[in-house]
Structures are given as C-alpha cells and as structure tokens.
Amino acid sequence: MVFATYIAGQTQFPEFTLVLMLDDVEVMYYDSVSLKAVHRSQSNSSDDNAGSIFSDIYDIMKDRTFYLKDHHNCTDGLHVYQKRVGCELLDNDLPGLFLSLDAFNGQNTEEFTFDVVKRTMQINLPWMRIKGMGQVEWIHVKFLYEHIYHPVCMKTLRAFLEKEKNTVMRRLKPKVRLFRKPLTDSQGLQISCLATGFYPRHINLTLFRDGQPVDDDQITGGEILPNGDGTYQMRKSLVINEEEQHDTYYKCTANYLDLDNKLDIAFGKEN
Structure with a gap:
C-alpha cells in the first residue's frame, strides 16, 4: 500500500512524502528533498526504478493540487492532496482488490476499486467530472488501471512479500497481565488488563465482572499501540470503588488469531 502526501504551502515537512x-x-x-526511493530493510539502499515511479506520482499529485486550488478558488494558505493506493494477495495466492483513493483538503476526489478476478470496477470519480474528461480519456484510465497499475502493484507486492515474509508472516502470542493499582485520591482501585508482544495486530481483549463483560462506557483504553520491537500491545482499564473490591470476581480474556485456548487472567472471589 502506498501512502503519499503533497503539501502546498510552507511547513517544516517535505513538499511531498511517500511511504510504501x-x-x-x-x-x-521517498520524499521531495532526497528524491530517492530508499529501502528500509536493505541498509537504506536506493532503488532508481521505484524512484522514477514515485517521481511520476509526485508530479501528478502536484499538478492536481494546483488544478483543484484554481477550480475551488482556494487562497494561498495550506492545502493538502493525499493518495492511498494498493493491492492485496489472498490466502490462495490469488489477487484481491486493487484500491485507489485520493483526497484534497480532506474531501474525496477519486475512489476506484478493481476486482481482477470478477473483472468488475466500482468508481466514484468527481475528479473526472471536475476535469471534464471525455469517453476516450475514460477508456484510457480504465486501461491503465487494469493492464498497468494493477499488474505492477501485484508484482511489487509479491516481490516484497518474498523479502519480508519472515516479518509479516510471523505469529507471536500475547503475554497477558492483570494489574491492580490503588487510587491515591480515593479508596478505589484501577484494574488494568494488558496484552503485549503479539503480532499481527488483531486481538480481542475483554474484561469480565462476575462472568459478565464490562460495558465499554466503563472502560478506558482499548487502542492497539506499537511496541518498540515491532509487536503490539493493548490495555483496557476499569476503576472500581471500595465496595466492588469485595466478593467480586474479575477476569481478563484474550482471544487471539488461532490460539487453541483463550488466555484468562483473574483475581477476586469467583461466585
């Protein structure tokens, strides 16, 4: 997946940045300062072929930004054009969807989905209406996506998957802990359930009180956050008063991918 941003206006950031x-x-x-496509996992080596493609994306996004500024009569303030484009490889090694999404100042300017297996397209292209593209230009756009952009994307995806498969295909189980922390400003207690060290990032973490899931509006946290080693963590916390600390059973359950059993950590008196 490519994430690209073009900024028109003065900031401390490069005019154009792209991350693959x-x-x-x-x-x-890649950015507009170095004008080099740099491999992050290969000693920061550069790639001239990728650099040429990213340079073309830079020029296209710059052109569209100034065209849309004029079209919308924008002032000389800060304006941002963003692009997200990519493809997916399914478990059976078949190509999945190809997605292309563009936005100018937070408003969608192009949405394109192509399914190479079903040979179907879903399109929402206000950019084409703004630009006033004709039928011939539209046929050319469809040809580019089907016969150039998607095949190049799939070739790139398979190449990087082969290089990075030991990283992206690894499975690391979470370590789950349940903490109790007295609150200094009251007689209450904060209960925190932490799951950490897992990869990939998908996990279900649930706090139970006497066998029933605690309502979400009573829980803080719940965001998946990165660790410094490439794994992830999630923490959920619940504040209970002094009365709730007695004769009440609390449990934290983690459901993760294809684990054979749920990971349960508990404290208190089970009814």
Whole structure:
C-alpha cells in the first residue's frame, strides 16, 4: 500500500512524502528533498526504478493540487492532496482488490476499486467530472488501471512479500497481565488488563465482572499501540470503588488469531 502526501504551502515537512507499506511494515520511503526511493530493510539502499515511479506520482499529485486550488478558488494558505493506493494477495495466492483513493483538503476526489478476478470496477470519480474528461480519456484510465497499475502493484507486492515474509508472516502470542493499582485520591482501585508482544495486530481483549463483560462506557483504553520491537500491545482499564473490591470476581480474556485456548487472567472471589 502506498501512502503519499503533497503539501502546498510552507511547513517544516517535505513538499511531498511517500511511504510504501507491506501490511504494517514500512519497506520504502521517498520524499521531495532526497528524491530517492530508499529501502528500509536493505541498509537504506536506493532503488532508481521505484524512484522514477514515485517521481511520476509526485508530479501528478502536484499538478492536481494546483488544478483543484484554481477550480475551488482556494487562497494561498495550506492545502493538502493525499493518495492511498494498493493491492492485496489472498490466502490462495490469488489477487484481491486493487484500491485507489485520493483526497484534497480532506474531501474525496477519486475512489476506484478493481476486482481482477470478477473483472468488475466500482468508481466514484468527481475528479473526472471536475476535469471534464471525455469517453476516450475514460477508456484510457480504465486501461491503465487494469493492464498497468494493477499488474505492477501485484508484482511489487509479491516481490516484497518474498523479502519480508519472515516479518509479516510471523505469529507471536500475547503475554497477558492483570494489574491492580490503588487510587491515591480515593479508596478505589484501577484494574488494568494488558496484552503485549503479539503480532499481527488483531486481538480481542475483554474484561469480565462476575462472568459478565464490562460495558465499554466503563472502560478506558482499548487502542492497539506499537511496541518498540515491532509487536503490539493493548490495555483496557476499569476503576472500581471500595465496595466492588469485595466478593467480586474479575477476569481478563484474550482471544487471539488461532490460539487453541483463550488466555484468562483473574483475581477476586469467583461466585
């Protein structure tokens, strides 16, 4: 998946930045300062072929930004054009969807989904209406996506998957802990359930009180956050008063991918 941003206006950031991701792993980076496509996992080596493609994306996004600024009569303030484009490989090694999404100042300008297996397209292209593209230009756009953009994307995806498979295909089980922390400003107690060290990032973490899931509006946290070693963590916390600390049973359950059994950590008196 490519994430690209063009900024029109003065900021401390490069005018154009692009990151190429394989799942959640950054594999290449390009910006308008260095004008080089850099491999993140190969001693920061550069790639001239990828650099040429990223340079073309840079030029296209710059052109569209200034065209849309004029079309919408925008002032000389800060304006941002963003692009997200990529493809997917299914478990059976068949190509999945190809997605292309563009936005200008937070408003969608192009949405394109192509299914190469079903040979179907879903399109929402206000950009084409703004630009006033004719039928011939539209046929050319469809040809580019079907016969150039999608095949190049799949070739790139398979190449990086082969290089990074030991990283993106690994499975690391979470370590689950249940903490109790007295609150200094009251007689209450904060209960925190922490699951950490897992990869990939998908996990279900649930706090139970006397066998019933605690309502979400009573829980803080719940976001999946990165660790420094490439794994992830999730923490959920619940504040209970002094009365709830007695004769009440609390349990934290983690459901993760294809684990044979749920991971349960508990404290208190089970009824």
